[in-house]
Amino acid sequence: MMPNYKPNPDDRSDNVEKLQSIVQNTLENIEEAEETLRYADEExxxxxxxxxxxxxxxxxxxxxxxxxxxxxxxxxxxxNDEK
Incomplete structure (x- = not known):
């Protein structure tokens, strides 16, 4: 007998905040990488x-x-679970 799996509901309530956090982290990574350019060789x-x-x-x-x-x-x- 197969177990009865129920998928997790699609909770999009905080997607905007999560995406904004990802953008902020990526911007910080760009800044950090730019700082290392002065020490990097051409390659x-x-x-x-x-x-x-x-x-x-x-x-x-x-x-x-x-x-x-x-x-x-x-x-x-x-x-999705509210439909």
């Missing part, structure tokens, strides 16, 4: 700059997701 400098460019792209995507989540929150989204 390491290129790696750091490439990684920071990817981080900037991620931040843009996260900010779009924050806007979407905020809009959904304002329009009164419902959790």
């Amino acid at each position: 390491e400098r290129e790696r750091i700059q490439a990684k920071n460019a990817r981080r900037e792209e991620s931040i843009q995507s996260l900010r779009e997701e924050i806007r979407d989540e905020a809009t959904d929150r304002e329009s009164g989204f419902r959790n």
